[in-house]
Amino acid sequence: MTRFITSSFSHLILFIGILIMVVPVWMIFASSTHTSSMINMNGLQMFLGDSFYENYLRVLLYQGGFFKEITALKMFFNSFIMATGVAILSVVTSLMAAYALVYYRIKHATLLFWIIFITILVPLELRIFPTYSVMAELNLVNSYFGLIVPISASAIATLFFRQFYKTVPDELLESAKLDGANTWRFFVDFLIPLSKTMIVAMLIFMFVFGYNQYLWPLLVTTSEQYWTVVMGLKMMSGSIVHRFAFVMMSMVPPILIIIVLQKHFIKGVFQDK
Amino acid sequence: MSFLDLKNVTKIYPNGTKAVHETSLSVDEGEFMVFVGPSGCGKSTLLRMVAGLEDITEGDINLDGKLMNEVDPSERDVAMVFQNYALYPHMNVYNNLAYGLKNRGIDKQTIEQKVNDAAKLLQISDYLQRKPSMLSGGQRQRVAMGRAIVRNPKIFLFDEPLSNLDAKLRIQMRLEIKKLQQKVGVTSIFVTHDQVEAMTLADRLAVINNGIIEQLGTPIEIYDNPKSLFVAGFIGSPQMNFLDGNLKNKTLSAEGFEIKDINSDHEGEVTLGIRPEHLSQTENGLINLKVDLVEQLGSDNLVYGQLKDKKDFCYRCPGNQTIEKNSNLSLNIDNNKYYIFDKSTGKRVN
Ligand SMILES: Nc1ncnc2c1ncn2[C@@H]1O[C@H](COP(=O)(O)OP(=O)(O)OP(=O)(O)O)[C@@H](O)[C@H]1O
Ligand SMILES: [Mg+2]
Numbered sequence: 001m002t003r004f005i006t007s008s009f010s011h012l013i014l015f016i017g018i019l020i021m022v023v024p025v026w027m028i029f030a031s032s033t034h035t036s037s038m039i040n041m042n043g044l045q046m047f048l049g050d051s052f053y054e055n056y057l058r059v060l061l062y063q064g065g066f067f068k069e070i071t072a073l074k075m076f077f078n079s080f081i082m083a084t085g086v087a088i089l090s091v092v093t094s095l096m097a098a099y100a101l102v103y104y105r106i107k108h109a110t111l112l113f114w115i116i117f118i119t120i121l122v123p124l125e126l127r128i129f130p131t132y133s134v135m136a137e138l139n140l141v142n143s144y145f146g147l148i149v150p151i152s153a154s155a156i157a158t159l160f161f162r163q164f165y166k167t168v169p170d171e172l173l174e175s176a177k178l179d180g181a182n183t184w185r186f187f188v189d190f191l192i193p194l195s196k197t198m199i200v201a202m203l204i205f206m207f208v209f210g211y212n213q214y215l216w217p218l219l220v221t222t223s224e225q226y227w228t229v230v231m232g233l234k235m236m237s238g239s240i241v242h243r244f245a246f247v248m249m250s251m252v253p254p255i256l257i258i259i260v261l262q263k264h265f266i267k268g269v270f271q272d273k
Numbered sequence: 274m275s276f277l278d279l280k281n282v283t284k285i286y287p288n289g290t291k292a293v294h295e296t297s298l299s300v301d302e303g304e305f306m307v308f309v310g311p312s313g314c315g316k317s318t319l320l321r322m323v324a325g326l327e328d329i330t331e332g333d334i335n336l337d338g339k340l341m342n343e344v345d346p347s348e349r350d351v352a353m354v355f356q357n358y359a360l361y362p363h364m365n366v367y368n369n370l371a372y373g374l375k376n377r378g379i380d381k382q383t384i385e386q387k388v389n390d391a392a393k394l395l396q397i398s399d400y401l402q403r404k405p406s407m408l409s410g411g412q413r414q415r416v417a418m419g420r421a422i423v424r425n426p427k428i429f430l431f432d433e434p435l436s437n438l439d440a441k442l443r444i445q446m447r448l449e450i451k452k453l454q455q456k457v458g459v460t461s462i463f464v465t466h467d468q469v470e471a472m473t474l475a476d477r478l479a480v481i482n483n484g485i486i487e488q489l490g491t492p493i494e495i496y497d498n499p500k501s502l503f504v505a506g507f508i509g510s511p512q513m514n515f516l517d518g519n520l521k522n523k524t525l526s527a528e529g530f531e532i533k534d535i536n537s538d539h540e541g542e543v544t545l546g547i548r549p550e551h552l553s554q555t556e557n558g559l560i561n562l563k564v565d566l567v568e569q570l571g572s573d574n575l576v577y578g579q580l581k582d583k584k585d586f587c588y589r590c591p592g593n594q595t596i597e598k599n600s601n602l603s604l605n606i607d608n609n610k611y612y613i614f615d616k617s618t619g620k621r622v623n
Contacts, residue, residue: 171359174326177346178353179420180376189372193363 025251032056032244039240051241059245062238070224072232072246078147079211079229080253085148086210087203094154094202095195098161099187103173113162120155125215132219142223151209151216157202164195200265208254229253274335275299276460277323277428282332284318284484292318294484295332300428300462300477305454308464309471310481311507316464319481320430323462325349337427347376352421353430356437358413360405366392366416367401373424391423394453411442418450422457429454429461435470447473468508472496480504502619505546505612511575511587513612516545520613520622528582530559532606537613539622546612549575549589558603562586567596576602 027044034049060073097116101109124131131150132141140146168191176186192199214230221227227235229250236243277300284293292315300306308316321327323334325346334341341349352373361369370388379387392398395415405413414434421429431450435443451474454461465471471478472492480487480495480503488495488504499505505513518527520543525532527545552560561581568575569592576588576596588604590596613623 169357169359171355171357172361174324174346175353175355175359175361175420176372177326178324178349178351179373179424180347181372182347185376190361190363 028244029248032241032248034241036239036241055241055245056249059242059249062242070227070232072229072249074225075227075229075232076249076253078144078226081144082147082213082217082228083207083210083253083257085144086152086213087207089148089152090154090157090206091199091202093152094157094161095192095199097158098165099191101158101162102165103183103186113158116155116158118155119153124151128215128219131216135220140220142221142226144226146220147217147226147228148210150220151213154202154206157206160198160202161195164198165191168194197265200261204258204261204265207257211254274338276302276304276337277462278333278335279319279323280333280335282319282322282334283330284315284322284327285330292484293322296484296486297332298479298486298489300460302460303458304460305451305474305476306460306462307471307475307478308462308481309468309478309507310466312466314481315484316466316481317432318484320353320432320462320464323428324351324353324430326353350424350427351430352424352426352428353432354417354421354434356433358405358417358434358437360413360416360420362405365402365404366397366408366419369405369416370419370423373420377424387423388419391419394422394456395419410438411446414438414446418453422453422459425459427460429459431461431463433465434463435465436467443470450474469510472508478508480507482507499546499612500621502544502546502614502621505614505621509548511549511589513546513548514586516547516580516584517616518543518545518613525613528584529561529580532559532611535613535623537623539613539615542616543622544614544616544619546614547606548610549587551607551610552588552590552604553607554590554594554602555605556603558605560586560604560606562588562602562604564596564598564600564602567598578602 027046030048031039031045032055033052034045035051038049039045061071063071100106101113106112135141135146135150138146140149172190173186176190181189211228212230213228214234217226217228217231221231233247233250236246277298279296279298281295281297282293283291283295285291296319298306308319310316318327322329323336323341325341325344329342336349336351361372364372367388370391371384374384374387388401389398392401395418397412397415397419400408400412400416405416408416414437417434434450435446438446447470450463463471463474465474475492477490478492478495479489482503488500490498492508495504495508499508502515506515516527518525519541520535520537521540523533523535523537525535525543525545532545562576562578563580564576564578566577568577572592574590574592574594574596576590578586578588580586588602596602611623612621614620615622
């Protein structure tokens with residue numbers, strides 16, 4: 001009986017937690033399916049209305065921004081390019097950096113690693129103006145390249161991959177060498193498959209990181225053509241239901257990425273066991 | 274020049290450890306060579322230099338007439354079985370075996386043929402689709418062997434491959450390795466610290482101590498004719514008995530007995546070595562043993578006791594003899610089968 005009570009109690013707490021997290025999101029979603037006048041008169045709604053298609057289509061295709069040059073659809077496209085670019089580029093560079101640090105005979109590899117590591121202590125905001133002026137010199141303002149590259153060096157991902165490589169037994173490398181594998185083959189045939197789970201986790205992490213960038217895109221883009229979703233959220237004007245719809249849609253890509261990649265993530269974990 | 278030739282090979286690790294000292298050794302084609310010695314004596318280091326996994330500090334290694342010093346391990350055409358097997362955890366057994374062949378650009382059909390042949394030889398055909406984590410220790414061992422065999426390398430290198438198996442399986446795999454090697458006929462070097470394994474597997478045996486080959490020879494040569502105190506103590510089980518003595522005018526005096534007409538002109542402090550199995554009971558024998566403990570192995574009895582001067586001593590007799598605890602035995606040495614070593618240098622003098 002006491003067990004029943006404690007377990008009911010913990011369930012109750014969990015349930016309350018879920019409510020606290022889900023209800024606001026649901027209210028915004030429900031409200032975004034009504035008309036503006038409905039919301040303005042009656043406040044936020046708990047139940048679905050019938051203006052879903054109308055509101056969402058309008059938000060996606062409306063030419064917004066100061067100069068009415070960009071649609072939400074284009075913003076999603078930009079954000080997707082940027083987030084994917086950051087995710088792939090940072091994972092690839094971190095994998096390779098960690099490989100070099102662990103497996104090549106580099107003098108002072110540990111020192112080098114710690115120098116890379118302390119960049120974690122230097123937030124993007126701190127180096128944003130020098131970085132900007134470099135990009136400006138290189139004429140990379142208002143380009144995807146400029147959006148992606150400067151924020152794609154990830155010390156955290158390098159740290160994770162390095163620590164993982166260090167746990168890979170030396171015999172595996174030696175065995176592979178004797179089997180005729182060169183350094184490149186060892187990287188591709190061994191380290192990448194062995195760190196698959198971690199790669200997927202890092203891809204998710206870096207995708208969300210790239211997607212959520214605000215200050216850097218704001219600085220490095222002057223043309224509305226390169227606006228991202230997160231910038232759009234800030235700049236948004238228009239009726240309340242359209243803003244709600246945009247907020248709802250802005251949550252979709254990160255969630256989608258997690259759902260799609262999580263399958264591989266879990267599969268990877270179980271296969272290695 | 275023989276198939277594998279080591280000439281004055283020395284290894285000094287970057288931290289200054291001198292693991293191998295000016296070692297020279299030749300291995301003939303098809304020969305089964307065993308490196309045996311205590312932990313840390315440099316066996317693995319020597320083997321890894323042959324594989325190319327460690328740089329050679331000084332000296333030359335020739336394999337099949339080619340100088341190997343600067344040749345990359347991937348180009349040496351050697352195969353190695355590691356103590357922990359080092360199977361590729363993310364590949365199934367088939368791909369574990371096939372990987373080395375793929376890297377050599379061999380076509381798919383030939384690979385399949387070779388892998389299947391090797392799998393059949395090692396009786397692992399049923400597990401080809403499994404990952405290494407789904408295999409037992411013995412099966413993993415076979416896969417590791419298969420990975421070596423399938424490439425048909427110039428030389429097999431084994432670094433204590435049996436030490437992770439339980440006693441029974443170890444004996445079984447030992448036999449299989451020997452049979453397999455005879456069947457395939459590949460030159461092999463096998464590293465172990467287990468002298469029984471060494472004796473049973475080897476065509477020739479190198480007893481290594483402190484980075485030096487103390488003695489090289491067939492197992493029987495080394496057992497019958499150890500050249501140093503170290504070799505005498507290392508080879509043979511139970512261990513040889515050692516007694517202090519003094520040699521003068523071809524007469525050895527030890528605590529409680531003398532041996533005359535010794536075939537040596539050496540004089541001075543010596544160590545007398547007698548194997549437990551080279552003794553038999555007689556009336557008025559040389560050695561008097563007070564029995565402390567008898568281990569009955571069935572075929573043999575191992576009798577442990579003390580001599581007059583409280584020195585521990587072991588005697589091995591056939592299992593059909595009954596020996597009482599606390600009894601006194603009188604023992605003679607069979608056919609002059611004793612060994613005399615200089616006490617300071619450890620060199621054999623008789
Ligand atoms: N990478 C290394 N750096 C420095 N010293 C090393 C290194 N590897 C081995 N040694 C030292 O070299 C000596 C020989 O080592 P080795 O591994 O060859 O011994 P071993 O005979 O194989 O012993 P075991 O039976 O325990 O495997 C040891 O004293 C060891 O401490
Ligand atoms: Mg070793």
